[in-house]
Amino acid sequence: MRPAFQRQVLTESTRTRGIEHSTREMRGLYCFVLWIFPIFCPTIATKGRERCYEVPKNCQTHDNVPSCIEDRMRRCSSVGPRIRDETYFSTLISSEETVNTERGYVIHISDEALQRSSNGQGKAGLIVSLLNDTFFSVSSSLDSKKGNDPNRTGPILHGQNVLGVWLGEKEVHNLSQPVQLTFLNNINQSENGICVYWHLDKNGKGNWRTDGCTTSIVNDSFVCSCNHLSFFAVLINPKIPEEPHIVSLNYISYVGSALSIAFTALMIVMFLCQRKKQSEHSVVIHVQLSGSLFLLHISFLCSVWFSGQKDIDLVCQGLGLLLHWCLLATFTWTAIEGFHLYLLLVRVFNIYIKRYLLKLSLVGWGVPAITVIICGVTKVYGKYTFYKDKEKSTSTPLCWITTQTVSYITVNGYLGLVMLFNMVMLVVLLIKMRRLRSQSLQFKDHRRRAWREWVSVLGLCCVLGVPWVLAFSTHGPLSLSSLYVFTILNSFQGVYIFLWFLTLTCKAQKDEYISSKGTIQVSFNSNDEIVTTR
Numbered sequence: 001m002r003p004a005f006q007r008q009v010l011t012e013s014t015r016t017r018g019i020e021h022s023t024r025e026m027r028g029l030y031c032f033v034l035w036i037f038p039i040f041c042p043t044i045a046t047k048g049r050e051r052c053y054e055v056p057k058n059c060q061t062h063d064n065v066p067s068c069i070e071d072r073m074r075r076c077s078s079v080g081p082r083i084r085d086e087t088y089f090s091t092l093i094s095s096e097e098t099v100n101t102e103r104g105y106v107i108h109i110s111d112e113a114l115q116r117s118s119n120g121q122g123k124a125g126l127i128v129s130l131l132n133d134t135f136f137s138v139s140s141s142l143d144s145k146k147g148n149d150p151n152r153t154g155p156i157l158h159g160q161n162v163l164g165v166w167l168g169e170k171e172v173h174n175l176s177q178p179v180q181l182t183f184l185n186n187i188n189q190s191e192n193g194i195c196v197y198w199h200l201d202k203n204g205k206g207n208w209r210t211d212g213c214t215t216s217i218v219n220d221s222f223v224c225s226c227n228h229l230s231f232f233a234v235l236i237n238p239k240i241p242e243e244p245h246i247v248s249l250n251y252i253s254y255v256g257s258a259l260s261i262a263f264t265a266l267m268i269v270m271f272l273c274q275r276k277k278q279s280e281h282s283v284v285i286h287v288q289l290s291g292s293l294f295l296l297h298i299s300f301l302c303s304v305w306f307s308g309q310k311d312i313d314l315v316c317q318g319l320g321l322l323l324h325w326c327l328l329a330t331f332t333w334t335a336i337e338g339f340h341l342y343l344l345l346v347r348v349f350n351i352y353i354k355r356y357l358l359k360l361s362l363v364g365w366g367v368p369a370i371t372v373i374i375c376g377v378t379k380v381y382g383k384y385t386f387y388k389d390k391e392k393s394t395s396t397p398l399c400w401i402t403t404q405t406v407s408y409i410t411v412n413g414y415l416g417l418v419m420l421f422n423m424v425m426l427v428v429l430l431i432k433m434r435r436l437r438s439q440s441l442q443f444k445d446h447r448r449r450a451w452r453e454w455v456s457v458l459g460l461c462c463v464l465g466v467p468w469v470l471a472f473s474t475h476g477p478l479s480l481s482s483l484y485v486f487t488i489l490n491s492f493q494g495v496y497i498f499l500w501f502l503t504l505t506c507k508a509q510k511d512e513y514i515s516s517k518g519t520i521q522v523s524f525n526s527n528d529e530i531v532t533t534r
Contacts, residue, residue, distance in 0.1 A: 117168030256491020
């Protein structure tokens, strides 16, 4: 019995040790599986799916690289590479969050953007990719120049990179709560920039656009607030005048505006003191132009003053609207000057228009008013900084339009149309002057009339706003010279018009009649500018 009992105990002990050994082996295998599963699981789950960080490289062989990236980024796997990639970043967003990519960009995802991209599930993958700007080439002047070449004068991209942002698999657009993208200014580039995004049209081509995005500068960094997600960049212009030139241009603008305010006010007072019961049309038109210049320079100085103050955003928006209205009114009245000159030089006869001055006033003040009201509803006015140096010692803030597209259309585009019409009228005037001069027989009288005619031409250049043409020549190798000439001529425009008025008034007192041989004379004291030939 005893040996049998010992054998049974030994067998049970051996079995127990075997079970314990098997248990230890199972535990080891289980731990190995737990360790190796996270490595192979993503590979198994994403087998057949393209990695997101490989998409830009794989799309380089396609004709339209941005379109290829946009399409594949919504279907790729967001698993990142084992080694840190400076051009790729991904994370999971579960609530409204500000994400620092640690690559020079900070992105704030609004709750609305998250809900739209996740179908209400509350989670979505954020993918950020830094792309080379050579993939985004356009033929427009907005992006015609790129790279670090210091000899290029066109706008270039901040950091020569494009920021691609995707949230989930759905397209995010028309957000009431915009997404904010901060481009940290950690490179030695100009701080004059515009937030843009890459717009793909139906033909597969693209271009940089600004609609839906606003630009602001916070702590020397560009902050783009956009109502959609796409490819983003900041267009900058490296050709900014140096600090001494900025200071000089500022002083010229301030002094010129102050003098223009004084002289246009004096002109208006003289008109009111000498006003007759029925004033001549030309006189009223010239005074209306002077009034718009008077308001323009006052609103400009006020905008500069209040833009430097803090916590007055509402006031700055109002001043931006007022400055925009005064500028458009000035352009409109210069166009009316050109229209009035057209009636006198081209039509000559049968130029009577019922309630002529009332209709001109409605156009001169009403069209700009309607334009700024529409812009004001869209909230495009605020503090706008044209230039700020690295030490923050020199800045040029202004209460103005913060949306570049609105500025291009309502200012640049409108000014271009006005100048085109007025330049045509000026060419017509010169042609008529040449014809009349060829009919002159007496040399002395010819020289005297030629002098008067050219004085009149210079005066007409002021009232037709010809110096504003220089606004389109402030880029290129002569940009600094053009900027000085543009600032001087337009800041002192009120002074020039007053001097022209004073000169013609003095001459009008000596000349009691117009030469019968032929003269073009523009006078504040005549019913019309008269063109006579015999």
